[in-house]
Amino acid sequence: MRLILLGAPGAGKGTQAVNLSKRLNIPHISTGDIFRANEGTELGRKVKQIIDQGMLVPDDLTVSIVKDRLKKDDCKNGFLLDGFPRTIPQAVQLDEVLREMGAELDAVINLNVPDEVIVRRMAGRRVCKGCGMSYHIVSNPPKSEGLCDVCGEELKIRDDDKEQTVLERLKAYYEKTEPLVEYYEKKGLLLHFDGTKDITETTEEIMDKLLKE
Numbered sequence: 763m764r765l766i767l768l769g770a771p772g773a774g775k776g777t778q779a780v781n782l783s784k785r786l787n788i789p790h791i792s793t794g795d796i797f798r799a800n801e802g803t804e805l806g807r808k809v810k811q812i813i814d815q816g817m818l819v820p821d822d823l824t825v826s827i828v829k830d831r832l833k834k835d836d837c838k839n840g841f842l843l844d845g846f847p848r849t850i851p852q853a854v855q856l857d858e859v860l861r862e863m864g865a866e867l868d869a870v871i872n873l874n875v876p877d878e879v880i881v882r883r884m885a886g887r888r889v890c891k892g893c894g895m896s897y898h899i900v901s902n903p904p905k906s907e908g909l910c911d912v913c914g915e916e917l918k919i920r921d922d923d924k925e926q927t928v929l930e931r932l933k934a935y936y937e938k939t940e941p942l943v944e945y946y947e948k949k950g951l952l953l954h955f956d957g958t959k960d961i962t963e964t965t966e967e968i969m970d971k972l973l974k975e
């Protein structure tokens with residue numbers, strides 16, 4: 763399946779993507795994770811400045827990274843895009859890339875979560891330094907405090923999870939990303955979900971709907 767996960771920052775895209783990519787056996791591609799994994803490189807330093815201000819990385823750079831990633835063999839049978847596209851121009855360019863590949867999207871999963879829930883979630887989020895897995899100190903804690911369940915590495919607070927930056931990210935979401943809801947609705951691809959339910963319940967709802975499509 764070829765899928766996109768859409769939703770505001772902190773809506774739970776990364777959390778659902780981990781579950782869905784396992785269940786559907788497709789690679790999880792998060793542009794945010796790719797940028798953070800490049801921290802030591804020149805690209806990483808350049809984008810970190812932008813990310814830590816809560817702004818979006820330029821479209822051309824982001825699209826070229828995704829384009830390269832989609833060419834890899836593991837994307838032949840599908841993929842799950844998390845946090846991409848995030849602007850109308852990115853979505854238009856993705857359509858073009860897919861056309862070149864002779865591929866089509868199956869669905870766009872939209873996670874709805876109100877702003878006040880998002881701000882609470884970000885305040886308690888911890889992410890793994892090693893694999894990028896997200897936890898929450900209250901709603902989704904790791905088995906042993908401060909350590910990743912998957913790889914055992916230390917958990918840390920993301921630099922862009924400061925409240926002021928979260929508000930900037932929300933602003934960028936409403937200005938640039940929310941119009942994608944209508945974009946994909948018009949294409950008949952959008953599936954809506956209530957992202958405030960618990961994590962496994964949401965995964966089950968998404969799986970049910972996808973398999974019925």
Ligand code: AP5
Pocket residue numbers: 769770771772773774775776777778792793794795797812813814816817818819820821824844845846847848852883884886887888896897898899901902931957958959960961964
């Ligand atoms: P990115 O890393 O994509 O950040 P984001 O979209 O702001 O989303 P987050 O990763 O913060 O949240 P999420 O929806 O994945 O939620 P999570 O599952 O962690 O991007 C970072 C930056 O990179 C951007 O700001 C931008 O600068 C740049 N960038 C990335 N892609 C770009 C693009 N395409 N174009 C331009 N720039 C780009 O969950 C959040 C918390 O809630 C966690 O603590 C989790 O444990 C908890 N939680 C999750 N689900 C539930 C639940 N159901 N109930 C209770 N708690 C839950």
Ligand code: MG
Pocket residue numbers: 775776777792794845
């Ligand atoms: Mg994420």
Ligand code: ZN
Pocket residue numbers: 890891892893894895910911912913914915
């Ligand atoms: Zn880890």
